[in-house]
Amino acid sequence: MQIYWTKINKIIEETPEVKTYLLDCPEGLTWEEGSHIHLALEGFNAGDKPNRSLIRHMSISTLPYENSIGITTRIKEQCSEFKSTLRNHKIGDEVAIFKIHSNVPLKREDKNVYLLSSGVGLATFRPLVLDYFDRADNVNQIHSLNIDSTSDFLFPDVFAPAADKKFTVQFVDNRKDYYEEVKNLAADKEGLFYIVGSDEFLVQNIEVLREQGIKPDQIMLDKREQQRTEFFPVELSM
Ligand SMILES: Cc1cc2nc3c(=O)[nH]c(=O)nc-3n(C[C@H](O)[C@H](O)[C@H](O)COP(=O)(O)OP(=O)(O)OC[C@H]3O[C@@H](n4cnc5c(N)ncnc54)[C@H](O)[C@@H]3O)c2cc1C
Known part of the structure; x- marks a missing residue:
């Protein structure tokens, strides 16, 4: 399994609770509409086993032509360790992404x-x-x-x-x-x-x-x- 470490290049405040994190596209990485990834935060693979509290499934809210991987999530005041850590991330910080897959591509069946x-x-x-x-x-x-x-x-x-x-x-x-x-x-x-x-x-x-x-x-x-x-x-x- 290939793990891509990539940088946050922009953070958009969509609403008071919802943010979109735009990540640099690792070279050669592409995806189709409806895809999701595993998003993991620093330290997730520091121990013998992956630390699940630092990993979440996230949909990709962008398309490759937008040149960034968009992750949109709601972060409430009371939130998990994953979200409270993510909330403190700034532009330039690194996150890991892996296992891209789409269950819901657009069906073109007239x-x-x-x-x-x-x-x-x-x-x-x-x-x-x-x-x-x-x-x-x-x-x-x-x-x-x-x-x-x-x-x-x-x-x-x-x-x-x-x-x-x-x-x-x-x-x-x-x-x-x-x-x-x-x-x-x-x-x-x-x-x-x-x-x-x-x-x-x-x-x-x-x-x-x-x-x-x-x-x-x-x-x-x-x-x-x-x-x-x-x-x-x-x-x-x-
Ligand atoms: C294929 C797939 C795609 C997905 N895509 C996305 C996506 O694009 N965006 C997205 O946001 N999620 C997505 N998810 C869901 C995501 O993986 C998380 O499960 C979800 O965001 C909840 O995150 P969390 O567990 O970190 O909890 P949180 O969102 O932090 O919390 C869940 C709820 O519990 C409450 N809570 C948490 N901790 C506390 C606490 N300490 N005290 C009191 N209340 C608390 C929160 O207020 C909230 O209501 C996807 C899941 C799958 C399977």
Whole structure:
């Protein structure tokens, strides 16, 4: 496994609690939309075993043409050792990244695509939308629905409605409106539904979509195949 040590080149305050860390791209490193990495902080590999409290999965919120690896995360006042250490990082500090993989590349199957996210889950979708803006081939249209109880919605420059690009956006700040809207979107029985958020959020979205007749192969999760099956237990017929 290759570990890349790289420097923070910019820190963007997206909202009072959410920051994007832009990292220098190690030479030769590339990725596709929907990718995530392992982000690790200094000292994570100092002992015999990796120190898990200094490692987290993070989506890459940028595309390679932006020349930086973007990591967007919410850091609350009460936070983990990982986040409190990251919060103290400054431009020029080094972090390690490894194991890049995408579970949620943009499917180009001539379907309508629905991006359902909670909070910073939107970061996973930013590169999918940029990729679509760059090349809309075989994607009918994209709609993004994001719930954020803080009402400080992320990436307003990218997540803005663009009729000419067949891109629509909805932000809501409460669960009632959110799930009502998911139900409405599920009226599209051929659509592709991407979901990013906590496991509990995934379970609730899947339940609503399945009730409306959406099939598992129309639902994309940021999970490897093995973990994905836990969200779609085989229904045993007695
Ligand atoms: C494929 C994948 C991609 C991911 N992409 C991203 C991403 O792009 N961005 C991202 O942010 N996360 C992402 N995650 C989730 C990420 O890996 C972390 O699990 C998540 O950010 C929580 O981080 P944390 O455990 O450091 O906890 P924190 O975020 O610090 O804390 C979690 C919750 O516990 C509370 N808490 C923590 N410590 C304390 C304390 N001492 N006292 C009281 N309350 C406390 C916090 O207030 C918060 O509500 C991804 C996960 C996966 C699997």
